[in-house]
Amino acid sequence: MKTFIKYSFIIAFSFATFANNLKAQQEQMYSHYDFNSLAINPAYAGSKRTLVANSLYRKQWVNFPGAPTYYNLGVHAPVVGDFAAGLNIQTGEIGKFVKASAISETQIAASIAYNKKISKDFRLAVGLRLGMYNYNFSLSKLQLGTPTDVVFNNNDYNFNAPMAGFGAYLYSEKYFVGISAPRMVFVPDAQKNNTSIEYAAITQYYLTAGMVVDVSDDIKLKPTTQIKVANAGMPIQADFNLHAIYKDNYSIGAFYRTEGDIGVMAMAQVSPSFSLVYSYDSKLSPLNTYIKGSHEFGIQYMLPYVSNNRIRVPRYF
Numbered sequence: 001m002k003t004f005i006k007y008s009f010i011i012a013f014s015f016a017t018f019a020n021n022l023k024a025q026q027e028q029m030y031s032h033y034d035f036n037s038l039a040i041n042p043a044y045a046g047s048k049r050t051l052v053a054n055s056l057y058r059k060q061w062v063n064f065p066g067a068p069t070y071y072n073l074g075v076h077a078p079v080v081g082d083f084a085a086g087l088n089i090q091t092g093e094i095g096k097f098v099k100a101s102a103i104s105e106t107q108i109a110a111s112i113a114y115n116k117k118i119s120k121d122f123r124l125a126v127g128l129r130l131g132m133y134n135y136n137f138s139l140s141k142l143q144l145g146t147p148t149d150v151v152f153n154n155n156d157y158n159f160n161a162p163m164a165g166f167g168a169y170l171y172s173e174k175y176f177v178g179i180s181a182p183r184m185v186f187v188p189d190a191q192k193n194n195t196s197i198e199y200a201a202i203t204q205y206y207l208t209a210g211m212v213v214d215v216s217d218d219i220k221l222k223p224t225t226q227i228k229v230a231n232a233g234m235p236i237q238a239d240f241n242l243h244a245i246y247k248d249n250y251s252i253g254a255f256y257r258t259e260g261d262i263g264v265m266a267m268a269q270v271s272p273s274f275s276l277v278y279s280y281d282s283k284l285s286p287l288n289t290y291i292k293g294s295h296e297f298g299i300q301y302m303l304p305y306v307s308n309n310r311i312r313v314p315r316y317f
Contacts, residue, residue, distance in 0.1 A: 028070045028092050030056050031255060031263060031279040031296050033208065033226045033239065034317055038074040038086050040206050040226075041180035042111035043127030043169035045076040046084020047317070052076055054300035056277075062292055068094045076111070077303075086111040088129075106134045107183065109163060121172040129165035133185045134158075162186050174212040176317045181205050205229050212245070212316050220245040222253075222316060241265070245316075260284045263294075275300045 030039065036054045037044040053075045061067035069092070076086030090107040109131025118124050137157040167180030184203045210224030222243040229236050235258070243253035243265070251267040263281025270276060277300075282293040 028068075028072075028090065029228075029237075030058055030070070030072065031239070031241075031265060031281060032056060032277050032298055034210060034224050034241075035267075035277055035298055035300065036072060036074045037169075037178070037208065037317070038076050038088050038111065039072050039090060040182045041127065041167035041169055041178045041208070042086065042109075042129035042165055042182065043113050043125040043167035043178065043180065045086035045111045045113040045125075045127055046078045046115050047113075047123070047125060047169060047171055048302065049078055051303040052300065053302075054298060056296065056298040058294065058296040060294040062295065068092060078115075082115050082117075084113045084115060084125075086113070088131075103138070104136045107163065108132050109165065111165075113169075122175075123171055125169040125171070127167045127169070127180075129163075129167075129182065131163050132160060133163040133183070134160050135185075159188065161188060171317060174316065175210070177207075177209040179205070179207050210241075210317060218247050220248075222251070235259075243267070255279075255281070257281070261294075265296075272304050273301055275302070 033040060036056055056072045058070040071091045073089045076084060078084045088109050092105050094103040109129045111127055111129045113125050113127035115123050115125040163183055163185045165182040165184060167178060169178040181203050207227040210222060213221045215221055222245055224241045226239040227236060238258045239255055241253055241255040243251045245251040249269040253265045255263050260283050261281045262284060263279055265279035267275060267277045277298040279296040280293050
C-alpha cells in the first residue's frame with residue numbers, strides 16, 4: 001500500500017504539472033473507461049498478462065438527431081519479456097446525415113508498453129502510441145432547415161495526419177492509477193489556421209485511478225475515477241464510478257459525471273473468456289427534458305492467464 005501511495009503521488013504530480021499547459025476540448029467518452037483502458041492509455045497494454053480483445057459501442061442522447069456515436073476496438077497482449085503491444089481502432093460520428101455523417105474521425109494506432117515489477121504486488125508500466133488520424137468535416141452533408149444557407153456551402157475538410165500518445169500505469173491486483181495523453185495529432189502546417197479543425201490539433205490528458213475492497217467472501221466494492229482536463233476556459237470533467245462485484249463474475253454499479261450525468265452499469269462474465277457490459281446514463285434535470293439517455297454496450301474476450309500451473313483470470317481492471 002505504501003508503494004502504491006508513493007508512485008500514485010508521483011504520477012498525480014506529473015499530471016498536475018502537464019495540466020497547467022493544456023489547451024483541450026472534450027473528445028470521445030466512455031462510461032466503461034476501465035473496461036478498455038487501452039483506448040485512453042497505451043501503458044495499459046499487457047497489464048492483464050494475457051491476450052485481451054474488447055469492443056465498446058456508445059450511442060449518446062438517443063432522441064437527439066445527429067447525436068454522437070462512438071465505437072472502439074482494442075487488442076493487446078504480452079510479447080517478449082516485460083514488453084507488450086496493442087492495437088486500438090476508434091471512430092466517432094456526429095451529425096444527422098443523408099449520405100454520411102457531417103463530422104467523423106477515425107484513429108488507428110499501435111501501442112508498445114514496458115511493464116516492470118517494482119515490488120511484490122505492484123508493476124509500473126510506461127507506454128507509447130503511434131498511428132494515423134483521419135478527420136472529416138463535411139457540413140454540406142448536414143440536413144438543413146435552410147438548404148441555401150451560405151455558411152454551410154464550400155465548408156468541407158478532410159485530412160490525414162500522424163498521431164502519437166503516451167502514458168504511465170501503476171497497478172496491482174486491487175489498485176491502479178494512470179496518467180496519459182492518448183492522442184497528439186500532428187496537423188499539417190497548411191491546416192493549422194483552419195478553425196474548423198482546431199479540435200483535431202488539441203491534446204487532452206487523463207488521470208484514472210481505482211481500487212477493489214473486500215466486503216465479504218462473495219462481495220467486493222470497486223470505486224474508480226477518471227479525470228479529463230481541458231484548457232482554462234473549459235471545466236475539468238470527472239467521472240466517479242462505484243461497482244459492487246458478486247463472486248468475481250457479476251457486478252452492478254452507478255456513476256456520476258460532473259457534466260451533469262448520472263447512470264447505472266452492469267457486467268456479467270458469461271464464461272472464463274467472455275464478459276459483457278452495459279451502461280445507461282442520463283442528464284440531470286432540467287436537461288433531461290430535452291436530451292434522453294445514452295446507451296453503451298461492450299464485449300471482451302480474454303485468454304485465461306496461467307500462472308504456476310494454475311489458471312487465473314484477472315477481472316477487476
